[in-house]
């Protein structure tokens with residue numbers, strides 16, 4: 001269904017802000033997917049080192065996606081099903097399809113990594129096209145989660161309850177995985193979202209882990225964004 005831009009603007013302006021556990025991590029996923037897709041598109045198939053590096057990035061993205069959908073199944077879908085049985089069925093089914101797509105893309109990347117010179121060009125084009133379809137599917141899928149799933153969560157849960165669900169999800173993530181997530185999460189939000197996420201990390205993570213995270217993401221931030229973040233966090237100039 002097409003909704004007019006005027007109607008979308010009217011709804012956005014009327015919405016009271018609620019706790020939204022999808023939008024931040026989905027900005028990270030969109031950024032990681034887009035960055036990896038264009039990297040595969042410009043990869044030189046005749047350069048084995050570049051092929052190894054770029055397919056390594058594809059495999060890291062696929063690992064990120066697999067882990068993300070497990071987090072959603074285990075924490076978010078469980079919360080939806082607890083108070084609105086059946087409301088996560090369609091998206092859970094898509095997660096199954098994504099799992100299969102992730103496995104076949106991983107196999108394709110593995111074949112490309114070990115292919116001879118003669119095969120790499122065609123395989124690189126195939127990987128680029130298949131990854132593009134996966135990204136397209138995920139972009140549409142994430143939109144459904146951010147709209148339909150959030151609508152169910154907001155109707156059945158208070159913000160405090162949603163924060164508790166999200167905290168339990170984040171607490172289940174091991175530190176090394178959290179570093180990868182932060183690298184894609186923090187730089188690709190807007191400054192207000194970034195401040196809230198980083199301030200929340202500062203409140204909940206051990207100081208050494210927080211400092212390592214901040215130093216890890218700093219090179220990925222434009223100077224203007226870093227200046228705003230350090231000002232809002234009250235970091236020493």
Ligand SMILES: [Fe+2]
Nearest residue numbers: 069072141145
């Ligand atoms: Fe999902």
